[in-house]
Amino acid sequence: MAQNQFDPRHLETLDRDLDRLSSIEVASNYVSRPIVGPSLAFVFIAIAGLASATMFGFSDGGFLIVLAAIFGAYMALNIGANDVANNMGPAVGAKAITMAGAIAIAVVFESAGALIAGGDVVSTIAKGIIDQSALSNTQSFIWAMLAALLASALWVNLATWIGAPVSTTHSVVGGVMGAGIAAAGLASVNWPTMSAIAASWVISPVLGGVIAAGFLALIKSRIIYQEDKIQAARKWVPILLGIMAGAFATYLALKGIKKLVKIDLTTALGIGVAAGILVTILMFPVIKKQSEGLENRNKSLKVLFRIPLLVSAALLSFAHGANDVANAVGPLAAIVQASQSGMVESTAAIPLWVMIIGALGISFGLFLFGPKLIHMVGNQITKLNPMRAYCVALSAAITVIVASWLGLPVSSTHIAVGGVFGVGFFREWDADRRRQRLQIGLSKSDLPGREEKKRRKLVRRSHFMTIIAAWVITVPSAALISAAIYLVFSNL
Structure with missing residues (x-):
C-alpha cells in the first residue's frame, strides 16, 4: 500500500x-x-498565378500574363500593407477605433471602392511619363511593364519593412521611368511631367500640413480655449462637420465615383456645397443632444468627433480603393491587352478578374501587414486625439480638391502624412507660444534648458527624417530597380 x-x-x-x-x-x-x-501572402500570389494560368495557359503570351498576374498580386499586397495606413492610422492613433475595427472597415471599403468605382480603363504608360513611340515594340513594352510592376512592388515592400509610408503612385511612376530609360534612353522620358511629379513631393505634404494645422488652430481658438467649451462646441462642431461633409462629397464626386459617372470640378463643388449646408443644418440638434450632460473639459469634446472620424476614414478608404487599385492592376491590364492584341494601345481595359486580384490583394495586404504602418502613422509621429485626427482626414479631402482645381499631381500618402506632421508641428508651436507667455518676467536661470526644450518636442524627428528621405528617393530607387530588372528580362 x-x-x-x-x-x-x-x-x-x-x-x-x-x-x-x-x-x-x-x-x-x-x-x-x-x-x-x-x-x-505567398498562397494568395500563387492562387492569382494559377487562376490566370487556367484562363490563358503558358503558350502564345500566356506565360507573360501569368507572370504579370503574380507581380500584380504582389504589388496589390504591398499597397494594402503601406498605403491604407494613411486612411486608418489617424483614427487608430486617436483611439476612435481599435486596430481590428480599422482593418475591418478598410477591407470592406477598399474592396468596395475598387470593385464598384475602380476605373474600367487605365493609361498603359503611367501618367504619360514615357513617349508612346519609344515602346511601340510589343515585346519591349511588355517587359517594361513587368519590370515596372515588380520594381515598384519591391520598393514599397522595402519601405513597409523599414516603417516608411511612401507613395505607391510615385513608385509605379519611377518603375515605368526606369524601364523606359533602359529600353529607349533618357530622351524617351517626358521630363515636364516628371518635373510636375517631383514638385508634388513638396506641394502635397506642405498643403496637407497647412490645411490640417489651420483647422486645428480653428478648433483650439473657437472651442478648446473657450471658457464654456460645450456651448462653443454646439455652435462650431456642426459647422465643422458640414465642412467635412461638403469636402468629402466633392472628393468622392471627383475621385470616388468617376467610373460610374463623370463629374467636372464645378459640378462636384456644387454637390459639396449642397451636402455641406444640409449636414450643417441636420447636425445642430444632433450635437446639442449629444453634448447634454458632458463635463466642461477637453476630454468631453472627443466624443463629438469620434463618429465623424470613422465615417471619414471609411470614405477615404473607398476613394483610395477606387483610385489606387490602378497602381497594382494598371500595368497588368496593359500587359494582358498587349499580349492578346499584339499591339501597344494608349489605354487598356481592365478585365473583372484583374480588378478582383487588385481588390483582394489590397485587402489581404492590409490584413496581414497593415498594422505596422497604421501604428506608425497613428501613434509614432505625434500624439493624436479625435479632434487632431479629424483635421488630418479633412485636410486629405480638401487638398485633393485644391490640387484638382490647380491641375497639380499630388500623392494621397504625402497629403495624409503631411497632415499628421502639420498637426504635430502646430501643437509644438502653440505649446511653445503659450509657455512663453507664462515665462514672462522669469529670470534666465528659471527658464528651461536646451535638453528640456528638446524633450518637449511633440513630433519625433527621427521618424520625420526617415519618411522624408524615403519620399525623396522613391522615384529614383524604383527607377534603378526597374531598369536593372528590365535589362535582365530583355536578355533572357
Whole structure:
C-alpha cells in the first residue's frame, strides 16, 4: 500500500514539465508569427498565378500574363500593407477605433471602392511619363511593364519593412521611368511631367500640413480655449462637420465615383456645397443632444468627433480603393491587352478578374501587414486625439480638391502624412507660444534648458527624417530597380 501512496514530488516534476511545454509553446508561437503573414501572402500570389494560368495557359503570351498576374498580386499586397495606413492610422492613433475595427472597415471599403468605382480603363504608360513611340515594340513594352510592376512592388515592400509610408503612385511612376530609360534612353522620358511629379513631393505634404494645422488652430481658438467649451462646441462642431461633409462629397464626386459617372470640378463643388449646408443644418440638434450632460473639459469634446472620424476614414478608404487599385492592376491590364492584341494601345481595359486580384490583394495586404504602418502613422509621429485626427482626414479631402482645381499631381500618402506632421508641428508651436507667455518676467536661470526644450518636442524627428528621405528617393530607387530588372528580362 505504501508504494501506491501519492508522492508530492510527482507534482513538482509535472509542474516543471508543464512549464517546459508552456515555454516551448510560447517560443513556437513567437517564431511562427513572422512566418504566417508571408506564407498566406505567398498562397494568395500563387492562387492569382494559377487562376490566370487556367484562363490563358503558358503558350502564345500566356506565360507573360501569368507572370504579370503574380507581380500584380504582389504589388496589390504591398499597397494594402503601406498605403491604407494613411486612411486608418489617424483614427487608430486617436483611439476612435481599435486596430481590428480599422482593418475591418478598410477591407470592406477598399474592396468596395475598387470593385464598384475602380476605373474600367487605365493609361498603359503611367501618367504619360514615357513617349508612346519609344515602346511601340510589343515585346519591349511588355517587359517594361513587368519590370515596372515588380520594381515598384519591391520598393514599397522595402519601405513597409523599414516603417516608411511612401507613395505607391510615385513608385509605379519611377518603375515605368526606369524601364523606359533602359529600353529607349533618357530622351524617351517626358521630363515636364516628371518635373510636375517631383514638385508634388513638396506641394502635397506642405498643403496637407497647412490645411490640417489651420483647422486645428480653428478648433483650439473657437472651442478648446473657450471658457464654456460645450456651448462653443454646439455652435462650431456642426459647422465643422458640414465642412467635412461638403469636402468629402466633392472628393468622392471627383475621385470616388468617376467610373460610374463623370463629374467636372464645378459640378462636384456644387454637390459639396449642397451636402455641406444640409449636414450643417441636420447636425445642430444632433450635437446639442449629444453634448447634454458632458463635463466642461477637453476630454468631453472627443466624443463629438469620434463618429465623424470613422465615417471619414471609411470614405477615404473607398476613394483610395477606387483610385489606387490602378497602381497594382494598371500595368497588368496593359500587359494582358498587349499580349492578346499584339499591339501597344494608349489605354487598356481592365478585365473583372484583374480588378478582383487588385481588390483582394489590397485587402489581404492590409490584413496581414497593415498594422505596422497604421501604428506608425497613428501613434509614432505625434500624439493624436479625435479632434487632431479629424483635421488630418479633412485636410486629405480638401487638398485633393485644391490640387484638382490647380491641375497639380499630388500623392494621397504625402497629403495624409503631411497632415499628421502639420498637426504635430502646430501643437509644438502653440505649446511653445503659450509657455512663453507664462515665462514672462522669469529670470534666465528659471527658464528651461536646451535638453528640456528638446524633450518637449511633440513630433519625433527621427521618424520625420526617415519618411522624408524615403519620399525623396522613391522615384529614383524604383527607377534603378526597374531598369536593372528590365535589362535582365530583355536578355533572357
